[in-house]
Amino acid sequence: MTEAQTEAQAGAAVGLPHHPSPRAAGCPFDPPPALHALQSDKPLAKVRIWDGSTPWLITGYDHLRSLLGDPRISSDATRPGYPHRTAGTKAGDQARRTFITMDDPDHARLRRMVTAPFAIKKMEALRPSIQKIVDDLIDEMLAGPKPVDLVEAFALPVPSLVICALLGVPYEDHDLFQRNTKVVVRRTSTPEQVLAALTTLTDYLDDLLAAKRAHPQDDLLSVLATERVATGEMTRREAAEMGVLLLGAGHETTANMIALGTLALLQHPDQLALIRDAEDPKTVAGAVEELLRYLNITHSGRRRVALEDIEIGGEVIRAGDGVVFANDIANRDPKAFPAPDQLDITRDARRHVAFGYGVHQCLGQPLARVELQVVYNTLYSRIPTLALATDVDHLEFKHDGFVYGVYELPVTW
C-alpha cells in the first residue's frame, strides 16, 4: 500500500468504531454492548480494526446469512482487503493454506476429501464410544480430589480423545497439540509465535502421515495418506496442514462449549434442572442448539472479502472491501430470536449461526452436536450437586481468544 493510501485510509477511519470492542463487566455471556447498538442502528457498518483498515461489520442476522451464502464473498485470506484478526493470524493464514481460507472449487474439492467420517449415521455409530469416554472421565473425577478444574479434567480431554480416535492421532501427544493450538487461537500471539506453533503441529502431522502410509489403520489420516497422498492428489505437507486444521478445530471449540456451557447452566439452575431431569433426548438436543446460539463461542467473527460490488440493505460493499461477520450478535438478533438475551433451552434455536453459514459452515458440527449431547446429558445427572468452587468474578474468561470460554473452571460437588 502506498503512503497516500494509508493516510487516506487512516483519515477515513477517524470516528469509526474500533472492532473488536469489550464485553460489559459482569456480563460474561453477552456480546459487547457496542455490537447491540450497531445491530439496531446500523446492521451494516464500517469499523476500524487493528491494522487501521476499515472493513464492514455485519451484525444483522438476515444480512449475515445472505452475504455468507453469496459466492461474491470470498474466504481467500491471501486477497488484499481480507480483514485479518491479528498480525499473527495474518502470518499464519498466508503461510498455510487450508480449505477454510479457500474458495470453491478448491475448497469444495478439498472439503469433500474429509466429509465422509462426519455423516450423521457415522456420528450416531460413534455415540456409544463417546459415552464411554465421558463416563470414564467422570468416574476418574469422582474418585479424585475436589475441587477440580473442569477444563483440565473433563472439558478438554473429551473432544481431544474423540478427535484423536477419529483422525488416528495418539492421545499421549495431547500436550503437544493442545499447547500449540492455544498459541494459534490467542489474540496476543506474535506472528513468530504463530508460525512456530503451526510448524511444530504440521511437522508432527507430517510424521504421523508417513507412519500411516507405511502402516495404515482404520482412521482418517490413514485414508488421506493412502488414498490422497499416495495417489498424488495432494502432497503430504498439504495433508498435514489439513490434519492440523481438523485436530485444532476438533478439540478447542468443543472444549470451550463444555466448560462455558456448564458455567452458564450453573448460573441458570432452572435451565440446568430441565436438562438433568429430561427424559426425551430431544430436550438435550434442543439445549445444545440453544447453548450454541446463546454462547456463540467463535466470537471473533467470520472473515471475508468482497469479489464484486454488492448492493445490500441500502449500502454498497465494494469489490475488495473486507467484511467481518459478527455471528455472536446475529444470534442475539431479536428479529430472528424473540427475547434473544434469555437462555431458554426449550426454544427452537436450530436456525442459529454458531457454526457459521454458507459453504464454509462447520464441517465438524455433527460431531460437536453428539459430543455436547452426551456431555450435557451425562455430567449433570451423574453429578447432580455439581457447583462452582469459586466466585464467578474470579474466573478468567478468554477475552483474548478467537474462541471464547474460560481458562479454568474450578468445580466441586
Place this chain on the structure above:
Amino acid sequence: MRVEVDQPKCVASGQCVLMAPAVFDQDDDGIVLLLDERPTAEHHDDVREAAAVCPAAAIRLEQE
C-alpha cells in the same frame, strides 16, 4: 410439495438429515440423498426447516 436437491452444491453439513430424516439421507461421503421427492403433509414443516437451515442452499422446494 416437490423437493429437489443439488448434490454438487451440498457441503455435507448433515443438517437436513437432522431436520427431516424421513426425506433426506447422506451417501458414503456425507452428500445429500433425497429419499422422498413428494413427502406427505406431515413432513412439510420439517422439510421447510431443512431447506431454511441448509447452509449451501442445496434444497429447493416447489409448492404444487
